[in-house]
Amino acid sequence: MSIDMELVADDMHEHMHDVEPHEAEPDEIHMPPPSIAPIILGFGAALFLLGIIFPPLLVVGLVVTVGGIWKMAHFPEVDLHPNWLTFLNDRKLGMWVFLASEVMFFSALVGAFIAFKIQEGFEEAHEVLNLPLATVGTTVLIVSSFAVVMGLEAIQSDDRRVFRNWMLVTLVLGLTFVSIQAIEWYELFDHGIDETTLFGTAFYVTTGFHGLHVLGGVGWLALLLLKARRGEYSAQNNLGVELFGLYWHFVDVVWIVLFTVIYLIH
Amino acid sequence: MDSTMLITIWLMTGALIGGVVTPVLAANKAVNGWLAMLGGTLVGMVGNVVLLVPVWLGLSRAPALDDRRPAWQRDAITLEGVRQGAAPTGVTAGEQMQTLAVMLRENFWPAARADREHSHRGTYVGVFVALAVITAIEVAISFWEGAPFNLAIPLSILSAAKVMLVVLFFMHLRYDSRWYSWIFAFSLPFAIIVLAVLAVAD
Structure with a gap:
């Protein structure tokens, strides 16, 4: 027990290395000042989405979003009083509750798609769907999931260079996946499958929401990379990376289901 | 086989794959097959250039391998190189491959855990x-x-x-x-x- 206490004390000493002596009182807690960055980010994302109706807003929204990400990257990663009921981490618990709500959200979309498919068959749509391209996209997402776990493994052993490289790989793969989706949408639209057909509605809503999740993940990843550049993450502080990983893997899981339902099952 | 040769083969491979795969993907589509092949070739080649970026980043940051030649030889070559304004050469293909392997390992294989926790x-x-x-x-x-x-x-x-x-x-x-x-x-x-x-x- 006494050895453990010593280790803890050592750990605390390390963390307080760059703090002024009078601030290092153990019973004083210094919360960082409140930040407006998440609000800017949310406002930018909302503007970006409104760009679907009024295209010039796409540019404005993107600029505001990137600004919010930039400001958020300069906010320290804090994990004060992290545990609820002493054994569950608050941020991780929140992430899992969010993911559980996402399961319900996507099951409604997938359920609607399956219901329409049972009613209509969607046989003619299978002629125009590009299975090879979608297989490439699936592979890209799976590789990106692998890249995230390798990155997390690296930062957990304080291997920052390997961590950064895998995260960059993930960023490139995420953007590749979105591009592949864009090509697929363009091709389908070219074949006269638009929002007036039942298959078009079901397909665009389902894959569109998934694609938006991937885009959101790419934004989060950009934020993560900016923070990593500032040396925010280490073997002691990597929960932010783990939470991003949970989200990214979940998006991968959704695509695994969508790929089977939309492309493989006739 | 020097690095220029390797890079050329790499680019040709990308172009070949792009040129073969794209017309297959574009079959049954309202696209000219030859145009698809041309586009695929270009995209494959450019894609492989992009893929080279991490390799280049790693190589430019990887520590140099130990020079195992005797000092007099190394100095002579360096002096010669300085005199002629050229970098010293003499690295064999095997050593280049070794550098590449070391680079990949250093940049993409996570280190073992410092504490004795199990690594996954x-x-x-x-x-x-x-x-x-x-x-x-x-x-x-x-x-x-x-x-x-x-x-x-x-x-x-x-x-x-x-x-x-x-x-x-x-x-x-x-x-x-x-x-x-x-x-x-x-x-x-x-x-x-x-x-x-x-x-x-x-």
């Missing part, structure tokens, strides 16, 4: 390979004409297996507190009800 590197590679293999099997099955049973059954089972692999290993539910698993599983009844109601409703 091997598990992750195994899960990744399993996911890739299952995907390949799924795509192959979907081409099976005249199967004696509904193909939706094996495809659903295989994709459920993939989902379980990702959730258990990549999302760490297997190693984490059971509570997270319960929270996640809590949503499943709702999901199943939604699926069932939508599929039955007319």
Whole structure:
């Protein structure tokens, strides 16, 4: 027990290395000042989405979003009083509750798609769907999931260079996946499958929401990379990376289901 | 074989794959086959240039290999090089490959844990390979004409297996507190009800 206490004390000493002596009182807690960055980010994302109706807003929204990400990257990663009921981490618990709500959200979309498919068959749509391209996209997402776990493994052993490289790989793969989706949408639209057909509605809503999740993940990843550049993450502080990983893997899981339902099952 | 040769072969490979695969993908599409081949060739070549960027980044940052030549030889070559304004040469292809392997290992293989905690590197590679293999099997099955049973059954089972692999290993539910698993599983009844109601409703 006494050895453990010593280790803890050592750990605390390390963390307080760059703090002024009078601030290092153990019973004083210094919360960082409140930040407006998440609000800017949310406002930018909302503007970006409104760009679907009024295209010039796409540019404005993107600029505001990137600004919010930039400001958020300069906010320290804090994990004060992290545990609820002493054994569950608050941020991780929140992430899992969010993911559980996402399961319900996507099951409604997938359920609607399956219901329409049972009613209509969607046989003619299978002629125009590009299975090879979608297989490439699936592979890209799976590789990106692998890249995230390798990155997390690296930062957990304080291997920052390997961590950064895998995260960059993930960023490139995420953007590749979105591009592949864009090509697929363009091709389908070219074949006269638009929002007036039942298959078009079901397909665009389902894959569109998934694609938006991937885009959101790419934004989060950009934020993560900016923070990593500032040396925010280490073997002691990597929960932010783990939470991003949970989200990214979940998006991968959704695509695994969508790929089977939309492309493989006739 | 020097690095210029390797890079040329690399670019040609990209161009070849792009040129062959794109017309196949564009078959049945309202695109000229030759145009697709030309575009694919260009994209493949440029793609392989982009793929070289991490290699170049690694090489430019990797520590130089020890020069094992005797001092007098090394100095002579360096002096000669300085006099002629050229960099010293004499690195063999084998040494270049070795540098490449070292670079890949240093940049993409996570270090072992400092504390004696178990590292999951091997598990992750195994899960990744399993996911890739299952995907390949799924795509192959979907081409099976005249199967004696509904193909939706094996495809659903295989994709459920993939989902379980990702959730258990990549999302760490297997190693984490059971509570997270319960929270996640809590949503499943709702999901199943939604699926069932939508599929039955007319």
